Amino acid sequence: MNQLITITQNENNDQVVSGRELHEFLEVKTPYTQWFKDMCKYGFIENIDFVLVSEKSETNNPRNPFTTIINHALKLDMAKEISMIQRNEKGKQARQYFIEAEKELKQQLLPQTPEQQIALLAQGNVNLNKKVEQIENSVLDLTDRF
Numbered sequence: 001m002n003q004l005i006t007i008t009q010n011e012n013n014d015q016v017v018s019g020r021e022l023h024e025f026l027e028v029k030t031p032y033t034q035w036f037k038d039m040c041k042y043g044f045i046e047n048i049d050f051v052l053v054s055e056k057s058e059t060n061n062p063r064n065p066f067t068t069i070i071n072h073a074l075k076l077d078m079a080k081e082i083s084m085i086q087r088n089e090k091g092k093q094a095r096q097y098f099i100e101a102e103k104e105l106k107q108q109l110l111p112q113t114p115e116q117q118i119a120l121l122a123q124g125n126v127n128l129n130k131k132v133e134q135i136e137n138s139v140l141d142l143t144d145r146f
Contacts, residue, residue, distance in 0.1 A: 004097045010051070010073060015105065017079045017098075019050065019072035026083065026090045036072060039082050049078040076102055 005025050010016050023032050030038070044050060053071040074082070076098050083094035 005079075005094060007076070007098075007101050015076045015101065016051075016073040017076070018053075019074050020069075022074065022079055022082065022094065025094060026086050026088070028086070033070065039085070042081070042085065044078055050074045 005017050005021055007015050007017055019036055020032055023035055028035050046052060050072045053073050054068050055071050056066045057069045059065060059067050080095050080098045083091040083098065085091070086094075
């Protein structure tokens with residue numbers, strides 16, 4: 001799959017995209033800050049659907065070579081919905097791209113064959129049995145003390 005917009009993972013393992021990169025890809029004419037404010041009117045919530053990100057950016061001003069710009073890390077669901085809202089060809093491309101990226105991730109995370117699924121369940125049972133055994137041993141140790 002060709003990468004239209006960079007998708008990364010945040011510290012919670014959510015797939016996220018840069019709001020500014022999405023804005024640029026969608027070829028939105030409205031300045032980013034106003035556009036993002038307008039998009040939030042659709043009910044997106046900070047720290048749930050997106051996270052505010054401050055970034056340093058170079059300037060052409062020798063007295064002040066850097067400035068801080070505001071960006072947003074958008075979860076994939078928000079990016080898909082925003083893309084759909086744009087109602088243009090670029091929005092459709094972005095939305096389909098995000099859907100494909102999500103499918104690829106799910107395929108990587110989920111076992112493909114019944115044998116792989118059984119092996120995963122068996123491993124889960126082994127881990128669960130170990131935990132139960134640890135708890136039983138802890139309980140026996142406590143009862144021996146009293």
